[in-house]
Amino acid sequence: xxxxxxxxxxHDYMAIAIEEAKKAAAIGEVPIGAIIVRNGEIxxxxxxxxxxxxxxxxxxxxxxxxxxxESLGGWRLLDTTLYVTLEPCPMCSGAIVQARIPRIVYGAxxxxxxxxxxxxxLLQDPRFNHQVEITQGVMExxxxxxxxxxxxxxxxKRKKKDD
Numbered sequence: 001x002x003x004x005x006x007x008x009x010x011h012d013y014m015a016i017a018i019e020e021a022k023k024a025a026a027i028g029e030v031p032i033g034a035i036i037v038r039n040g041e042i043x044x045x046x047x048x049x050x051x052x053x054x055x056x057x058x059x060x061x062x063x064x065x066x067x068x069x070e071s072l073g074g075w076r077l078l079d080t081t082l083y084v085t086l087e088p089c090p091m092c093s094g095a096i097v098q099a100r101i102p103r104i105v106y107g108a109x110x111x112x113x114x115x116x117x118x119x120x121x122l123l124q125d126p127r128f129n130h131q132v133e134i135t136q137g138v139m140e141x142x143x144x145x146x147x148x149x150x151x152x153x154x155x156x157k158r159k160k161k162d163d
Contacts, residue, residue, distance in 0.1 A: 010083070010105050013037055014139045016045075017083040017107075020060065021146055024048040031146040034060035034084040036068040036077065036101070043080065044068025060084060061092040065099050076100045085143040087114035087136070093122040096132055103133040107143025 013035060020033025024047035036044035046063020050056060061084055069075050075098075082104040088096060093115040096104060104123065106116060115122040116134050123132035 010135060010138045013042075013081070013083045014085070014105060014107060014143075016042065017085050018139065018142060018146065020045055020047040021085045021143070024060070025146065025150055027052055031150050032060040032084070032086045034064040034082060036064045036080050036082050038068075038072070038077075038080045043071040057091070059089065059092050061088055062095055065095055065101075069099070078102065081105060083138075085146065086110050087116045087118055088123070089113045090115045090122060096123060097128055097130050100130050101132060103135070105135040105138050107137070107139050108147060109136065109140075 017033045017035050020035060021031040022033070024033060025031035027049075029048045029051055032048040034046050035042050044064040044067035046060045046067060048060050049058040049063065061082065064082065065077065068077050068080065077099045080101055080103075082096060082101050083106075084104065085107045087106050087108065087110040088104065089110070090113070104116065109118050111118050113119065117136055121134075122128075123134055125131070
């Protein structure tokens with residue numbers, strides 16, 4: 001089960017992930033941001049770029065994993081923590097397991113696609129050879145508000161367009 005053991009450090013790093021999410025919002029993307037930290041250093045970061053890249057794989061977590069792998073010179077991201085503003089989807093959860101990331105911290109839950117405790121928990125499925133420690137709900141209100149504000153503005157824009 002996901003745990004709720006958070007630290008002050010978790011809040012600091014989540015605030016940086018939120019800044020990544022704001023970069024996505026600034027280019028019209030769903031505001032999701034992620035960073036990967038190892039030994040107090042950010043080794044990878046990313047934000048959602050699915051629309052601008054026209055790529056279904058351009059999720060914040062995958063961008064951060066790719067950069068961290070390049071930075072660390074390997075695909076095993078041992079001794080790292082992934083901070084992401086929204087609960088990972090099935091694809092990202094699979095990538096987290098495959099990258100051997102030992103811990104994730106996320107903000108808002110995703111009841112429609114979340115695979116770190118909402119719909120299911122792929123990250124801690126004992127049938128996989130790697131399980132991930134999960135801390136959920138860090139800065140949940142701030143992360144959720146980013147998404148709510150984004151989708152509210154999008155609906156208003158579409159409504160004006162239809163009028």
